Amino acid sequence: MAEYIESLSNLAEKFGRLEGVGKKTAMRMAFSVLELDVEEAEDFARAILDAKEKIHLCPVCQNLTDRELCPICADEERDRSLICVVTDARTVLAMEKVREYRGTYHVLHGLISPMNGITPEQLKIKELLARVDTGEVGEVIVATNPTVEGEATAMYLSRLLQPFGVRVTRLAYGVPVGADLEYADEVTLYRALEGRRDVH
């Protein structure tokens, strides 16, 4: 039936291009659009164009922004001597939710992955080195995911950063808060044991 309704299957196909949206979900969403008011649908279409048009990369940290500088780089109270290197803009979002980190970020927009043809040149590494090269940076926290590619990228960056004499750190490994030890994998448990701390 939906195959007959060309504009519906066309819309579902567009939804299906978004990350993590399967065929069934895409069709459900397309049906869902039909239930919106005409104005809501118009707002939706405009929001897509707006986001595409207005959002670009912050010239300093390469994070997504719709202003000249992103609000974090523009914030005078953030500590510019501290840079947290993340894979993508979503990680910035997650880190900011913690509300404890007062440094700045640098968004790589990917991880080095020879398997997927992603080389260091395709990431925003040049821009990171330029920031460190100003001499204003004291520490770079590499907050890539604890995966093979995340680790490889972290190692690569740490070697690149060494000549600049900055401190390079990684996030701590360990058992997630609230997790059940019984279900933790061995590698995580090993890392948690290795990184154990004194109780004060």
Next chain:
Amino acid sequence: MAEYIESLSNLAEKFGRLEGVGKKTAMRMAFSVLELDVEEAEDFARAILDAKEKIHLCPVCQNLTDRELCPICADEERDRSLICVVTDARTVLAMEKVREYRGTYHVLHGLISPMNGITPEQLKIKELLARVDTGEVGEVIVATNPTVEGEATAMYLSRLLQPFGVRVTRLAYGVPVGADLEYADEVTLYRALEGRRDVH
């Protein structure tokens, strides 16, 4: 961070209005739109407006269509004496996948639900009665979901249809094909037992 990028959180908010899309999924989708090409994003926006503009209800069966009559009602080979009454357009989609049903449909666009303030007047029941009233209909299969509301709507319809002298049927209850009897609920098992058939 996303709160700062107004056009991004605005887009996420639009995705969040679609059925079954939570906050996190909506944000992931908004990020995903940024990764589309400009043309893809424009196509997406246009597809939303297109679907809203072109799709309306078939004047006969009340199913969604972008033509004058829906392709099923327009198909000369479909058996017009048989109407399968369904809750929504998605059920038509599911039924058509079976490829065995050669009758027509009637889409109610909801179920009677006093709890949610949905009365029979809000459904396309009047239109169903008009079709049956032509005298061309021999059987009405009520294919609403086997839920309280689906059952109540089926009972209501069967009482309404009685004076017209048409046969009113329900889909068979039973164990889903491929299911494990061990995990089937008691009501389903009871219904499956009650509806048992001779093996030929």
